[in-house]
Amino acid sequence: MSAPIDHGGGVTAAAAAFGGRPQDWLDLSTGINPCPVALPEIPTSAWHRLPDSYLVDAARRAARDYYGSGDTLPLPVPGTQSVIQLLPRLLRQGSPFAMTDDKIAMADDRVAVTDDRVAVTDDRIAVLSPTYGEYARAFASAGFAVDAVDDIAAVGGQHRLAVVVNPNNPDGRIWPAEALAALHDRLKSTNGLLVVDEAFGDTDPALSLAARAQELPNLIIFRSFGKFFGLAGLRLGFAIARQDILACFEDWLGPWAVSGPALSLAASLLRSDMAVIRRCLDDRSAALQAALGTAGLRIKGGTTLFTLVADRRASDIYTHLCRHHILVRKFDYAPDWLRFGLTPDPAADNRLGAALQGFER
Known part of the structure; x- marks a missing residue:
């Protein structure tokens, strides 16, 4: 590690x-x-009971309307860090993009060893860099080869997944939506995934790809809740993607992953001014x-x-x-x-x- x-x-x-x-x-x-x-009133039941599905549904509908994701209901998660750490698992076993045991066995003669990690060189990850460091760390710790690239033009067919933080942290670099949509299509042609982290996107909603989630099936969007509202301690975020990918995240996070008070606040604040x-x-x-x-x-x-x-x-x-x-x-x-x-x-x-x-x- x-x-x-x-x-x-x-x-x-x-x-x-x-x-x-x-x-x-x-x-x-x-x-x-x-x-x-200012915090709206949180019902006592949200503190007293395990978060029931009506709280989850209310938060998802509010997030859908706020992010403009159309028919896609964003999945509440306990901070986007929680799903960043699930991305290697998504590639390895949990989706049509999986790296199966058979494929890993076939690639035994194409591995590179770095420190105490083994990376299959045919299954590389591109991270637009420099950026939030946990993406590269999560994939490297899981044994993937990570390429730090400085331009989306450097993302190629060898990349199973690419990560773009937009706007970027820490330099604020911005990629236009059309450029990211074209990158998605290029990755999709080789069965790859595009992850766009819009943690700092609330101040400029026009940058978001959320409205195009339905037409970009190999896209995953992460949104932070706490940064914009000043409630980072709440540990809440949202993932926007097609249903089978969200189902994997939901299954791996387990029941009651997001607290009732967090869901209640999201349902209220995402509809505020x-x-x-x-x-x-x-x-x-x-x-x-x-x-x-x-x-x-x-x-x-x-x-x-x-x-x-x-x-x-x-x-x-x-x-x-x-x-x-x-x-x-x-x-x-x-x-x-x-x-x-x-x-x-x-x-x-x-x-x-x-x-x-x-x-x-």
Whole structure:
């Protein structure tokens, strides 16, 4: 098994290293709405009873209408990380795309060994990179050969599955829907799958492929719930795909995978006024951009929910901010990058601005 990936959100560890109470730190290391929405009333029964099918159905219908997935009912999952880890199993045994035991036996003379993992070289995975690291980790840990590619043109017939995060994390790169649809068709011609992760897609719904789920049968879409609504601790996401693929996910996740309160909140909040949330995020994003610009930092990319900065002094800036109990995201594969999440209010804007202004250049 490969080593765990260092994600954002490690404020407890940062406080242990640099002092202060974790709750007093300004955590800008994640791409989560810093102004969580007001919670609607949750029926007592949602807490008291196991989540019955009517709660699941209500959440699925609300997600269908919100994401615009037509006849496809999105499947609620306990965070999209849970289904990312099921993707290797989907290829190996759970769908028409399966790598059967017979095929594995036939490929015995075509294997490559990397560390303690065995990869069948005829069953490669393409991940548009750099991006969220858990995709490559999940496939590599399951024994697949993973190709980190920088353009969808590099995805070929040797790839059993391709992953595109759109908009991308951490640089905000965007692929037009038509380009992704063409990639789907190219993969479909060799019986391959396309996974499009739209975790940061709520702020720009026009980018989503959800409305085309019916016409793109080899497509799987993952949507995050907690990032846009500021409720990451709820651990809720949705998968959009054809029914046999969703049935595999549902079976492997087991009964009651998503809690009743989470389903109840989804059914309510997915039918709420998104314009209010988007205006708030636009304001917060503009404030962050202003603070970074005033500090003379070069913005490399990002989305409404985060901004990526490129600077040769990134490591020193990171340490300097930690000493001021402000946590941002650094990257081992790009030592000149820092990702800044949104600040929650003007007081936090001022706190970040003052810390950046105090950095010795």
